[in-house]
Structures are given as C-alpha cells and as structure tokens.
Amino acid sequence: xxxxxxxxxxxxxxxxxxxxxxxxxxxxxxxxxxxxxxxxxxxxxxxxxxxxxxxxxxxxxxxxxxxxxxxxxxxxxxxxxxxxxxxxxx
Numbered sequence: 001x002x003x004x005x006x007x008x009x010x011x012x013x014x015x016x017x018x019x020x021x022x023x024x025x026x027x028x029x030x031x032x033x034x035x036x037x038x039x040x041x042x043x044x045x046x047x048x049x050x051x052x053x054x055x056x057x058x059x060x061x062x063x064x065x066x067x068x069x070x071x072x073x074x075x076x077x078x079x080x081x082x083x084x085x086x087x088x089x090x
Contacts, residue, residue: 010018
C-alpha cells in the first residue's frame with residue numbers, strides 16, 4: 001500500500017488505486033468495452049498507418065527480448081487450436 005506524504009495527503013498512486021477500485025464497483029464489463037472502443041476510435045483518428053507500424057515493431061522487438069522460442073511455440077499452438085475451434089463453429 002502506498003504511504004501518505006508528509007502533509008498527510010494521499011499519494012497519486014493511492015488515489016488512483018482507490019478511484020479505480022470504486023469505478024470497478026460501479027460499472028460492468030460492457031461499460032469498459034464501450035469506453036475502450038471509443039478510445040480506440042479516437043486514437044485511430046489521430047494517428048496514421050506508419051504510427052501503428054512503428055509501435056507494433058517496437059512491441060515485437062521488446063517481446064522478442066523477453067521471450068524464448070518455447071514461448072512462441074506455445075502461443076502459436078494455442079492460436080492454432082483456437083482458430084480451429086472457431087472454424088468448426090461457423
């Protein structure tokens with residue numbers, strides 16, 4: 001738990017955590033899906049294709065630094081099984 005600062009005020013971290021907990025008590029999954037979609041729509045209006053390519057490459061590079069070949073085999077296998085399940089439900 002974050003500690004209060006010297007003025008006996010709540011830290012930003014603690015205030016954010018408490019606010020997030022309270023918000024999660026007041027809203028359901030659909031609320032978060034809706035605001036996520038709105039945020040995605042707004043973000044896509046502000047950025048071009050090159051922006052997304054660049055952040056995708058950075059994310060891929062970072063992920064490859066943090067994981068080995070076994071990680072990629074596992075997620076590839078899971079993805080393949082999931083895709084097969086989705087095709088059977090069509």
